[in-house]
Structures are given as C-alpha cells and as structure tokens.
Amino acid sequence: MRRIEHIGIAVKDLEAANKTYKAVLGAEHYKTETVESEGVSTSFFKIGESKIELLAATRADSPVAKFIEKRGEGIHHMAFYVDDIKAEIERLKGEGFRLLNEQPKPGADNKIVAFMHPKDANGVLVELCQEK
Ligand SMILES: CC[C@@H](C(=O)O)C(=O)SCCNC(=O)CCNC(=O)[C@H](O)C(C)(C)COP(=O)(O)OP(=O)(O)OC[C@H]1O[C@@H](n2cnc3c(N)ncnc32)[C@H](O)[C@@H]1OP(=O)(O)O
Numbered sequence: 001m002r003r004i005e006h007i008g009i010a011v012k013d014l015e016a017a018n019k020t021y022k023a024v025l026g027a028e029h030y031k032t033e034t035v036e037s038e039g040v041s042t043s044f045f046k047i048g049e050s051k052i053e054l055l056a057a058t059r060a061d062s063p064v065a066k067f068i069e070k071r072g073e074g075i076h077h078m079a080f081y082v083d084d085i086k087a088e089i090e091r092l093k094g095e096g097f098r099l100l101n102e103q104p105k106p107g108a109d110n111k112i113v114a115f116m117h118p119k120d121a122n123g124v125l126v127e128l129c130q131e132k
C-alpha cells in the first residue's frame with residue numbers, strides 16, 4: 001500500500017461541513033461528487049498528497065446514514081492507495097481478512113474501490129483505491 005489516499009468523514013450536512021473544513025484546513029474543497037451506488041454525496045479537500053473526503057448520505061439505507069444513526073458524525077473510513085487493487089484484494093483474502101466486495105467497484109474522484117470489514121481491522125473500515 002502506497003499512502004493514505006483519503007480519510008472519510010461522515011457528516012450530516014455537507015454544506016455546513018464544507019465551511020467547517022475550509023476553516024480547519026485553510027483551503028476550499030476542490031470537488032463535490034455524488035456516488036449514488038454508495039448512497040453518498042462527497043466533497044474533497046487536498047492535504048499534501050492525501051485528501052479529506054466528507055461524506056453525507058443521500059438516502060436512508062446508505063452506509064453513512066446507518067453509521068451516523070448508530071455512532072454520530074466522525075471518521076468513517078481510512079483509504080489506502082494501491083497500484084493493483086485486484087492483487088491487493090487477493091493478498092488480504094490470503095491473510096484471512098473479509099472483503100466487503102471482492103470485485104472493485106466505482107468510487108469517487110476517478111477511483112475504483114474495495115472495502116474490508118471494520119471488525120477485522122480493530123474497528124476501522126479500510127478502503128483500498130486505485131486510479132480508474
Ligand atoms: C464515495 C465512494 C467511496 C470513495 O470513493 O471513497 C466511499 O468512500 S463510499 C463510503 C460508503 N460506503 C461504504 O461504507 C461501503 C462499505 N461499508 C459497508 O459495507 C457497511 O457499512 C458495513 C461496514 C459492512 C457495515 O454495514 P452493516 O453491517 O449493515 O451495519 P451495522 O451498523 O450493522 O454495522 C455492523 C458493525 O460494524 C460497525 N461499523 C459499521 N460501519 C463502521 C465504520 N464505518 N467504522 C467502524 N465500524 C463500523 C457497526 O458499529 C457495527 O458494530 P457493533 O455496533 O459493534 O455491532
């Protein structure tokens with residue numbers, strides 16, 4: 001795994017969170033994008049080689065809606081950049097980790113993504129992402 005690609009933060013109100021993180025980071029978000037297959041609207045901020053991904057739910061059965069209902073707003077996942085996502089999925093399966101999707105699926109910001117179960121990584125939802 002190359003680097004932390006982004007940290008995903010679950011928020012209730014994307015516009016309000018954009019203002020908060022503009023003040024925190026001292027920079028504007030550079031992109032917003034809805035990924036309907038994941039039930040989220042996203043907003044991205046650059047921070048060095050990594051990014052902050054704000055995530056707001058677009059529907060009640062979205063993973064982010066469920067997360068906020070159970071645990072409140074906060075860090076939702078950590079995403080690692082990989083060169084070969086299929087090879088990394090196979091490597092992690094070989095290590096005994098449960099992948100939530102064994103085939104890469106569309107993500108935001110021109111990525112394909114896969115998730116590992118948070119119970120297998122000390123309560124952290126891990127995302128792998130590779131350039132499309
Ligand atoms: C924008 C696209 C993409 C990108 O390009 O970056 C994204 O980031 S999409 C982000 C949204 N998509 C996902 O999160 C997809 C993967 N997630 C899932 O498949 C599910 O959310 C889940 C992780 C399998 C949980 O779903 P489910 O089992 O139905 O929910 P529960 O509420 O019953 O949770 C079970 C258990 O796991 C704990 N949990 C849930 N989410 C997280 C989390 N993000 N981090 C840590 N722990 C999490 C939850 O609290 C439950 O534990 P207990 O409370 O101890 O039972």
Ligand SMILES: [Co+2]
Pocket residue numbers: 006008053077079127
């Ligand atoms: Co993400």
